[in-house]
């Protein structure tokens with residue numbers, strides 16, 4: 057029972073440094089959030105000791121009386137959080153993550169190897185796991201084991217080009233259409249995607265990893281009205297521990313056995329024993345998402361993202377789609393001649409955490425021309441619109457500094473600046489005067 061500080065001061069020290077980084081800086085990564093003490097307590101509990109392959113009431117190990125109770129409770133809360141009728145929808149709460157174990161298990165449940173799927177392309181804001189590949193390489197299991205064809209954005213509006221998607225689908229004839237994204241600031245037209253899926257007898261799946269907390273609050277369109285399967289991570293806007301959920305229709309016309317297909321795809325097809333400590337954390341996070349204050353949180357996340365976007369536009373910057381409907385803002389730096397990587401690095405040095413991101417039309421995802429910003433974490437720290445104006449001011453100053461460095465001595469000075477400052481941070485010599 058000795059505490060971590062005594063057993064392993066090195067690890068404790070790293071955790072303390074990361075805690076300081078998280079709480080002293082401004083966390084603007086759209087896929088992150090700051091989960092509650094209660095969720096972390098559940099996640100760090102003795103439940104990590106238990107093996108429980110299988111499902112409640114049908115386990116491959118003894119001693120699962122309380123684990124069964126926990127998993128049943130978690131499922132019940134998941135359905136409640138998304139206002140789903142248990143007669144029509146079921147949920148598997150065991151996926152370890154939002155990549156391998158939520159979307160990939162869902163693909164395993166819905167498709168045969170080499171079947172055809174269509175998802176939003178990565179350079180247009182889609183996620184790797186929705187079939188991404190490059191001319192040189194099939195990058196993820198979703199493109200290695202299935203054939204995929206990406207749909208994209210309208211080059212003028214930068215909104216999803218539903219018409220083009222429909223005409224591409226006529227040629228590709230998908231068996232699965234995936235909606236959902238990692239960097240799309242607008243809401244989805246699920247009805248339009250359902251129509252495309254129906255035309256080809258395809259399944260429709262939404263991966264609402266980013267927006268699930270906002271969907272649960274009723275602040276965004278409801279994918280459950282149209283989809284056969286909905287997956288999500290639990291740690292982004294939903295503010296839980298790191299994991300995934302797969303919701304499936306029990307009353308699907310297309311497949312009467314979706315429940316068994318999804319459950320079998322999670323275990324044993326894609327993973328082994330569930331992480332019960334994580335399931336406890338998810339259950340607690342879902343209780344919070346069912347609470348009366350959740351709607352106010354979700355509303356504030358969106359209001360903050362809108363304010364942040366408006367302020368950046370007010371300072372003369374360009375946003376993809378000119379604004380946002382959700383928690384994220386996609387900032388196009390290309391008109392400034394600055395890459396997302398450089399601004400990300402510079403912001404790291406001043407305690408603002410952001411991430412470089414492709415913007416529509418970028419040639420390479422490796423050196424993207426944009427930055428993705430999200431307001432979930434700052435809103436969890438009770439920040440409101442006025443705070444976002446201050447944050448936008450900081451970002452403006454960071455860009456101006458990067459531009460000065462770049463203009464005065466070419467990008468070499470910026471590189472030197474970053475190199476020297478990183479050296480300084482690592483405690484090595486040679487960083488004076490920066």
Ligand code: PLP
Nearest residue numbers: 087153154155183237238263265
């Ligand atoms: N799906 C979407 C849409 C995502 O944005 C992400 C992560 O950013 C994932 C899945 C993957 O989640 P994880 O990191 O838990 O594997």
